[in-house]
Amino acid sequence: MQGIQPNFDERQPSGLSGSNPPEWRGRFPRNEIISLLDVNRPFNLAESTSQDLTVGELMDMAGLEPIRNLKLGYGTSAGSVALREAIAEGCNIPAEHIIATQGTALGLFLLAFEVCRSGDEAVFATPCFPPSRDCLLGAGVSVREIKLSFENGYRLDLDQIDASLSPKTKLVSIASPQNPSGIQTSRADIEKLLVLLERRSPEAILFIDETYREAAYGDNAVVESFAGLDSRIVTGASVSKALGAPGLRTGWLTVANADLRERLAVAKMNTVISGSVLDETLATALLRNREGVLASRRRLLAGALQELALWCESEHERIEWVRPDAGALCCLRLRSDAFDEVAVSRFWNLLPSHDLQLASGTWFGESSRVFRLGFGYLPPARFGPALSALSMVMDAAAA
Template sequence: MVKIEPFAVEQWMDAYETTPGVLNIAETCAASLSIADLAALAVPTVIDGTTVIQPADPLSALATTRLTYGAIRGSSTLRKQVAALFDAGKDEEVAPLPADHVIITQGAIAANFLLFYTLIGPGDHVICVYPTYQQLYDVPKSLGAEVSLWTLRKEKQYVPDVAELEGLVRPNTKLIVINNPNNPTGVPIPRHVLEDMIRFARQRGIFILSDEVYLPLAHGGLAAPNPDQEDLGMFGEARTSTLQAPPPPPSILTLGYDKIIATGSMSKAFALAGLRLGWVASRDPVMIQQLLAARDYTTICVSQLDDGMARYALSDAVCPPLLRRNTELARRNIRHLARFVRKWEEKGRVRCDWIPPTAGTTAFIQFSTVGDDAVVCPINDVDFCLDVLKATQVLMVPGARCFGHGEHFQGYVRIGYVNETAVLIEALSKLDRYLENNLA
């Protein structure tokens, strides 16, 4: 029997996200959209400066779709759109990713599982960044592989240190797994680090899996332009003017190594988790054929309805305003979260500490208390999250429980901040009062 570890973060969300009246800042998706919301974002196409073509109604097209299995790999239009996402920001000399090298799946979680199921087995060794989404290291374990965790360190801004791979690699290392940008820290891996990683892997013939489910949302954090001009002075001009937003990382598929597999989905940066649609891609045609062969034993294809709505969302009329909406939401909301953290960085008996995220939708914040002897002690993050939920209906994710096996990242909580701004403001206000009344 396959030994499967409990998926801590998913079980936490299942247990508590339906709490009546919950203010959910544990969610990792950009604020979700309805089909009507999505259609309202669509912009008309203008031809020759005069002819205006209104976007098609997404439901009209789906209403006449015969609900057969549909294309096994995903529709050709959708695969072309996804390939274009991977090519965004590529160098001119890099060939475009062929659409035939994209496979549409039931979310990124199915894409990741399909890759592990295809590539990994007993006797293999996998290196995986840590902390990250638990699936990325526990599924390889369940398939019989040994896994070494490549710990992201706060003193290195949670950027992976490629030099540490020398101490982790083994003769049977088959796969290096990264999550870019990272969940829960919200830190992207810079291009030069990706290039160093590829050089290391190429010398040894090791595959790399890059879970890029958050990649389109590289918003720049506090150093990026503020979408609310009236709030430009909220954090002080002098303090923000010296910051410089890091360039968004490219997809690792653009960096010229065939033994790379990348995954993504409509859930996080595109705010459409309800579609349950993702993808896996590689420049290696042999890997694609192996993934397709394994897929025949699992899910066959995705729903034609999901495929159709994803095509609409990634169309030229909808995709740019959709990503603009979510990027502006991230830039606006990170400022509210930063103001909260700044207040509690050096206040009373409570301490907040973090590396401000510049991409994705999540922040990893450590809460500590200061004793009479001036000793700083991380809070019990599980007790803290449960008590905050009971007292305020604010839901967060405990870091040690859900990302550290109860042993690491003590006192950390993950906060998803790219939800509706009003929800985030109310949740932070209630959390602020809780700290004042209970810990300060």
């Protein structure tokens, strides 16, 4: 996201659902998270990505020497063989199980559009990245929301999911690590969820968004992908978040079922035809060099998380937080004993005057007391001042 747009309408963010103005006629709900594509303030704590990779950094990577001879024709329906092999290596599955898509959200849309028919239902965990929910609604799917709680650390509630499953359930969608909280779901809970699906919704697909999986902290081990665990699992991810290349618009689905894989390839052909061969070539080089790219980013994330933890401790009388398991993001909450509803409104209104940007909890299905804070996007030299500016905003809001 490049450049500050000073003329953008910076009204207080509206909610995940019920946010559309009366005249809104779109098939997809409108959500104010779209503002992140248009506004980039100096203290941008709203972004959930690592720092943006540059074209120069990418072109210096091994494997791109022949790119001048790349022919800009159509790509293949599933994505280039080289790209799928690079993805498969990171997921420890066969390359033929991969379908490349223009980002994870498009992959989920195509999956929902293909596996759900009229009268079918999807069970979906919130808070969430808004397009992950709204693409289901845009595909015409009836959605049953499972609301995870700040008080419970946004851990997956299997009892709630069990109560929402039925023979009409064709898709269950979760994220691990979650957006906006950065909380991971354990392998044990995924295995328990699969048992529930077998008993209550035997035709259901379990979709797991793993976009932030490789964004670990320092030397922390990266959790293994769920892609090879069970044939009922479809995972999605991209080069956008951990690797810092959202502009390449390259994501993927892992699909073990050959029939579903073919149907998704046909769905992709009838929507976007194929991916960009240029984007796929660049993404392939990035994935083949992933460990070198990720190592430095993981060190930065570990340092930023430590700095954030110290700041949260110093502000514990005014804010609460859920410490993330992975990803460049987490959830914080303005304490109700420090901020009444008027002060919360003041807090959001004061952010622009302090060059600050946060992602409102209402975008994700939470209250306006909650906000997503991204700690991997800003350079280290600017992160501390951004937190200081956030403290100043809280001073002014509570006055």
